[in-house]
Amino acid sequence: MRLSPDSRRLAAARYSAVMSAGGPAAVQSAAGTLDVTGASRAGRTAYRAADPFDRVFAGRNASRRSADGNWLGERLRVLPRVRDVVRNEPLADSAVEQKVSLIVGTGWKFSSAPPPEAFGLSPDDDRYLRLTDSIEDAWRRATGDPLFRLDYEEALPFDLQLDLAVRHRIVDGESIGLFNWIDDRGDGFPFHTAIQLVHPARLANPMGRADGWGGAIQIALRDGTSYTLDAEDVRAGVATDERGRDIALHILRAHPVDIGKSAIKSMQGDWIDRYETPGRPRYFRSLRRREIGQTRGVSDLASSLRRFGAFQEATDTEARSRLINATIFASISSHLDPEYLVELFGNDADKLLEARAAFYEASGSDINANKVLRTFPGDNFDINDKVRAANAYADFFGALAVQAGAGAGVPANMMLRDFSKENFSSARTAINDAFRMAKRERIVDVLNFAQPALLCILQEAFYDGQLALPPGAPDIMDRPDVYVKGTWIGPRREYVDPVKEAQGDRMQVENFQASFSDIAEERGKPLDEVIAERARDQRRFERANVAPGSFDQIAAVRGGSE
Numbered sequence: 074m075r076l077s078p079d080s081r082r083l084a085a086a087r088y089s090a091v092m093s094a095g096g097p098a099a100v101q102s103a104a105g106t107l108d109v110t111g112a113s114r115a116g117r118t119a120y121r122a123a124d125p126f127d128r129v130f131a132g133r134n135a136s137r138r139s140a141d142g143n144w145l146g147e148r149l150r151v152l153p154r155v156r157d158v159v160r161n162e163p164l165a166d167s168a169v170e171q172k173v174s175l176i177v178g179t180g181w182k183f184s185s186a187p188p189p190e191a192f193g194l195s196p197d198d199d200r201y202l203r204l205t206d207s208i209e210d211a212w213r214r215a216t217g218d219p220l221f222r223l224d225y226e227e228a229l230p231f232d233l234q235l236d237l238a239v240r241h242r243i244v245d246g247e248s249i250g251l252f253n254w255i256d257d258r259g260d261g262f263p264f265h266t267a268i269q270l271v272h273p274a275r276l277a278n279p280m281g282r283a284d285g286w287g288g289a290i291q292i293a294l295r296d297g298t299s300y301t302l303d304a305e306d307v308r309a310g311v312a313t314d315e316r317g318r319d320i321a322l323h324i325l326r327a328h329p330v331d332i333g334k335s336a337i338k339s340m341q342g343d344w345i346d347r348y349e350t351p352g353r354p355r356y357f358r359s360l361r362r363r364e365i366g367q368t369r370g371v372s373d374l375a376s377s378l379r380r381f382g383a384f385q386e387a388t389d390t391e392a393r394s395r396l397i398n399a400t401i402f403a404s405i406s407s408h409l410d411p412e413y414l415v416e417l418f419g420n421d422a423d424k425l426l427e428a429r430a431a432f433y434e435a436s437g438s439d440i441n442a443n444k445v446l447r448t449f450p451g452d453n454f455d456i457n458d459k460v461r462a463a464n465a466y467a468d469f470f471g472a473l474a475v476q477a478g479a480g481a482g483v484p485a486n487m488m489l490r491d492f493s494k495e496n497f498s499s500a501r502t503a504i505n506d507a508f509r510m511a512k513r514e515r516i517v518d519v520l521n522f523a524q525p526a527l528l529c530i531l532q533e534a535f536y537d538g539q540l541a542l543p544p545g546a547p548d549i550m551d552r553p554d555v556y557v558k559g560t561w562i563g564p565r566r567e568y569v570d571p572v573k574e575a576q577g578d579r580m581q582v583e584n585f586q587a588s589f590s591d592i593a594e595e596r597g598k599p600l601d602e603v604i605a606e607r608a609r610d611q612r613r614f615e616r617a618n619v620a621p622g623s624f625d626q627i628a629a630v631r632g633g634s635e
């Protein structure tokens with residue numbers, strides 16, 4: 074870079090001023106290399122974060138590339154490391170398990186709530202209740218099939234498909250699946266939709282082609298026919314149009330590193346169109362985009378991977394050290410220097426060492442069954458009474474857990490599953506914070522996976538006459554949004570202090586800060602299900618001639634007895 078005459082004069086003036094103030098040492102101090110007191114720190118840039126000589130950021134590659142430029146080239150190095158750490162480090166595995174438990178739990182329940190005005194109804198109309206009940210019933214029949222026919226491989230119920238999909242999104246950064254159509258299902262299962270989960274590694278460019286190409290891609294249909302789509306850009310197996318929309322995925326027929334016949338299949342792939350028919354999705358991709366223009370998902374453990382790795386290494390090293398310390402009872406040391414022995418005895422020094430070894434092989438005598446240890450002349454017998462400090466390691470362990478958990482999005486106490494040092498307030502705060510995170514991430518999987526799956530099932534139920542539709546109901550292909558509208562109820566929030574929290578729930582309802590539906594959904598059930606269970610229990614009480622009192626009456630009786 075050439076400097077203008079004015080810039081050269083200014084630089085020369087600054088150099089002269091520095092030299093007159095202290096010579097070369099002052100030049101080094103001005104450059105920041107000898108600045109240890111902070112007294113001579115002159116602002117080289119308006120923002121110190123932009124300082125090219127800042128020692129904190131020295132050697133770091135602060136990239137200005139796009140999201141794909143940063144991730145796609147390094148993705149295939151990062152993800153195997155993430156999977157390795159999750160497989161072998163209990164703390165990382167616990168972080169994934171906790172996130173899945175918070176987001177999925179034992180599965181989600183869908184509470185239908187279509188806008189009644191879209192169907193020309195009022196919320197209290199019996200026809201509206203029949204409509205919502207039929208929507209929920211169709212979804213329950215699809216997901217509750219005991220033969221798991223909603224699964225393409227007929228191996229997992231929907232709840233475990235959801236569990237596996239969310240696990241891949243956390244570890245691999247995304248989950249992928251196909252909504253297949255099975256023609257012959259028989260009479261036992263009224264739906265043709267079959268969800269096929271796909272390992273994210275199978276989403277890749279054909280024949281290993283580099284990212285950034287475009288052109289015609291061939292889409293194959295089930296009946297053997299095909300058609301052509303024009304892709305503006307293809308990156309990591311995702312084809313997009315000129316607006317940046319996903320239009321097709323290239324799915325390998327097997328994992329790229331597989332065994333047996335699948336190893337041959339992994340060299341082949343198929344393009345899958347985004348929509349099988351207008352309005353019906355053909356596949357889903359669930360990922361949380363962290364930057365604009367991001368094509369593939371980033372693992373939730375990517376930023377904390379080095380902390381988990383350090384945790385694993387430190388734990389293994391400490392365990393080996395403690396094991397060695399515990400298994401060594403004593404040591405024998407000698408004041409005799411081998412070089413001194415050679416100088417003193419000459420060639421007979423080896424005989425002395427042999428005699429010393431023979432002595433220890435034959436030494437030892439018992440007095441009243443008690444062992445007496447004897448040492449060779451000049452040797453000392455030292456008992457190993459050193460105890461490794463536990464506090465320093467525990468503090469280091471805790472600090473790493475906090476940093477790793479912060480990156481993974483899991484509180485350290487939940488990741489460690491250790492609440493021994495927590496009181497009610499701190500435990501509740503940690504759980505609330507975790508649930509806020511879980512609710513935010515649950516939206517990703519609801520919108521990208523669960524809701525498209527629900528739409529596929531309801532489209533079949535609509536055209537098969539399985540829904541209790543009022544006259545004038547809109548076609549589901551015209552208004553899919555009104556049919557899938559509702560609440561997805563995730564895992565229940567467990568009580569830390571059942572008495573205090575139940576009283577708090579009651580106060581919120583009485584003060585109009587929450588509804589009965591809010592409380593029921595927090596406990597993992599739709600209100601309709603709670604009411605039905607309560608009515609069923611009441612009938613059982615009546616048949617058994619049992620009249621349980623209200624909670625107020627029970628409290629009054631307890632108060633009187635005390």
